[in-house]
Amino acid sequence: MAPISDSMRKISGAAIQQLKTSFSGWSFSIFMSMKSRIPLILLACGSFNPITNMHMRLFELARDHLHQTGRYRVIEGIMSPVSDDYRKKGLVSARHRIAMAKLALETSDWIRVDPWETEQESWTETVKVLRHHYNESVRLLQSRKEIMKSIQPTERSTENSLSSQYSVLPELKLLCGADFLQTFQTPNLWKKEHLQEIVEQFGLVCISRAGSDPAQYINESELLTKCQHNIFLVKEWIQNEISSTQIRYALRRGLSVKYLIPDSVIAYIAYHNIYTEESERKNEGDLLQPLKLHNTVVTSFE
Numbered sequence: 001m002a003p004i005s006d007s008m009r010k011i012s013g014a015a016i017q018q019l020k021t022s023f024s025g026w027s028f029s030i031f032m033s034m035k036s037r038i039p040l041i042l043l044a045c046g047s048f049n050p051i052t053n054m055h056m057r058l059f060e061l062a063r064d065h066l067h068q069t070g071r072y073r074v075i076e077g078i079m080s081p082v083s084d085d086y087r088k089k090g091l092v093s094a095r096h097r098i099a100m101a102k103l104a105l106e107t108s109d110w111i112r113v114d115p116w117e118t119e120q121e122s123w124t125e126t127v128k129v130l131r132h133h134y135n136e137s138v139r140l141l142q143s144r145k146e147i148m149k150s151i152q153p154t155e156r157s158t159e160n161s162l163s164s165q166y167s168v169l170p171e172l173k174l175l176c177g178a179d180f181l182q183t184f185q186t187p188n189l190w191k192k193e194h195l196q197e198i199v200e201q202f203g204l205v206c207i208s209r210a211g212s213d214p215a216q217y218i219n220e221s222e223l224l225t226k227c228q229h230n231i232f233l234v235k236e237w238i239q240n241e242i243s244s245t246q247i248r249y250a251l252r253r254g255l256s257v258k259y260l261i262p263d264s265v266i267a268y269i270a271y272h273n274i275y276t277e278e279s280e281r282k283n284e285g286d287l288l289q290p291l292k293l294h295n296t297v298v299t300s301f302e
C-alpha cells in the first residue's frame with residue numbers, strides 16, 4: 001500500500017475525532033449496545049417560520065422512541081427549511097429562517113440545519129429532499145471508509161471498532177408532527193408515487209399533536225396501512241402546543257414569546273424586525289407551489 005501523505009493523515013485524524021465525539025454523550029456500555037444497531041438519520045421538513053422549542057423537541061422525542069425500540073441508533077438530526085418558492089402565506093425569507101434555526105440549534109450536539117433545500121432554484125418536493133440527504137449520507141460513509149482504509153495498519157487496528165461502526169448503511173426517516181400526516185389527504189398536494197416512496201423506501205416518525213389523529217389517518221389510507229411497519233407513531237409525554245403561526249401572531253401584537261422560542265431567536269427577530277403585519281401578508285392569495293405544480297383546482301392551503 002502506498003504511504004499516506006501528511007495531509008491525508010490530518011484528515012484521517014479529524015474524521016476519527018469526529019466519530020469519537022459523536023458518541024461522547026453515551027457511557028461505554030450504552031456505546032457497546034448501540035454498536036450493533038441500525039444507524040438512523042432523522043430529517044424534518046417544514047417552514048420553521050420561526051423555529052420553536054417544539055420543533056427541537058420533535059427530534060428529542062423521536063430519538064428517545066427509536067432508541068427504546070432497541071433496533072436503531074440515531075446518528076444525526078437534520079432540519080431542512082422549505083424554500084421561499086413554496087409560497088406559503090407569511091413565509092419570511094429563508095435567509096432569516098435558517099439564521100434563526102442555526103441560533104436555536106447552537107446548543108444541540110446532534111441536530112443541524114441544512115440549507116440545501118433553500119438553495120435550489122425552485123421549491124423541491126420532499127421526496128427529492130430525502131433522496132438528496134440519503135445520497136449525501138452514503139457518500140460521506142464511503143469517504144470515511146476510504147480514509148479508514150488509507151490509515152497505516154498499526155493505527156487502523158486501534159480504530160477498527162470505530163471503522164466497523166460505519167460499515168452499515170444508515171436509514172433516513174422523515175420526522176413530522178401528526179398534522180403533517182393529515183396533509184397527505186389534501187387533494188393534489190402530494191403525488192401518490194411520492195407518498196409511496198416516502199413511506200416504503202424511507203419511513204416516517206410522527207409525533208402526536210393535539211387535534212390530529214395519526215392512527216385514524218393511517219386507517220383511512222390503504223398505502224399508509226400497508227406500510228404501517230415503517231411508520232413510527234410517537235406519543236408526546238408532555239403536551240406542547242407551540243405553533244409558529246401562534247408565535248408570529250403574538251409577536252405582531254407585542255406579546256411575550258419568552259420560553260416558547262430561544263432567547264437568541266427572540267433577539268434576532270427584534271433586531272431584524274422580521275414579523276410584521278406586512279410580512280404576514282407575503283404570498284397572500286398565492287397558491288402553494290405543490291398545488292400549482294400538481295395541477296390543482298383547490299383554492300388555498302395554509
Ligand SMILES: Nc1ncnc2c1ncn2[C@@H]1O[C@H](COP(=O)(O)OP(=O)(O)OP(=O)(O)O)[C@@H](O)[C@H]1O
Pocket residue numbers: 044045046047048049054055058175176177178179180207208209210240241242243244245246
Ligand atoms: N406542537 C407541535 N407538535 C407536533 N408537531 C409539531 C408541532 N409544531 C410543529 N410540528 C411539526 O413540525 C414540522 C414543521 O412544522 P412547521 O414549520 O409547519 O411549524 P408549525 O408550528 O406546524 O407551523 P404552523 O403553526 O404554521 O402550522 C411539521 O412536521 C409539524 O407537524
Ligand SMILES: O=C(O)c1ccc[n+]([C@@H]2O[C@H](COP(=O)([O-])O)[C@@H](O)[C@H]2O)c1
Pocket residue numbers: 045046047048081082086088124125126127189190191194290
Ligand atoms: O413533496 C410534496 O409534494 C409536498 C407537498 C406539500 C408539502 N410538502 C412539504 O411539507 C412541508 C410542509 O411545511 P408546512 O410548514 O407547510 O407545514 C414543507 O417542507 C413542504 O415542502 C411537500
